Amino acid sequence: MKALCWFGTGDVRVEQVPDPEILNPRDIIIKVTLAAICGSDLHLFDGYIPTMQRGDILGHETMGEVVAVGKEITNLAVGDRVIIPFTISCGRCFYCEHELWSLCDN
């Protein structure tokens, strides 16, 4: 697939990278149809995030079509259209149980 990759402060490039795979039974893979650029992408672009590594893929507010689901996924199916929020939440901690996903502990 093509992906926008970070190569350093102020240096991002669209590159060919390996296709994603289902690595975890709770993964899904989507084909991105549109992506938003978030204000926090500027922090990455401007070099303020010390954990960034050369070659990392950017983009965390996207939408698209589900093309693969892990075997523990029960609420989505291939062909569904979804919007991806910036949070990655476990669904099982105190905060997730109270629908406060952006506070996820895990």
Add this chain to the structure above:
Amino acid sequence: VPILENVLPSVPAPTDLHIKKSVTVNKPVEEVYAYWRNLENLPRFMKHIKSVQTLDEKRSHWVAAVLRDMEVEWDAQILVDRPNEMIAWESLPGAKVENRGNVKFVQAPGGRGTEVHVSLEYLPPGAALGRVAAGVLNFVTEHQIKEDIRNFKHILEAGEIPTTEGQPAARGDAWYEYTKREEHRA
């Protein structure tokens, strides 16, 4: 943490290494206690412990990775085992690196599960084995134990330690090899 590599072997270490960390786990105290009480689970979240083998009701055999190329083994025994409250253990005489630890489980307020309070202590080494013990003390850092305790929470709550490992990127040699293969195919 004292930097013992710079200390002459005959000079006793200035202080013990004593680390205390706490975390709240959104699971009932029985479940949290039971996971820890099976000491063979410890290597799943404690990075410096490579394996723990249960020998009998009280005793266990521990293998710790102290440096990239060095392991230390010892036998330990459980001193206190109060179900759903506390477990305390201590290395048996003859351990190259004397150590002890305890973990307390307290029901958290507001239905938030279980508070887990961990205390680990590594004692100053005998002079002759200073280098082995110094390896442990360099490896077992407060920061690492904090990460370990967080991983304990991740396993119990989320059922896994979250990671991005294996996800695609344009990083380093792996990506270079990939692009070469792709060019070759085209």
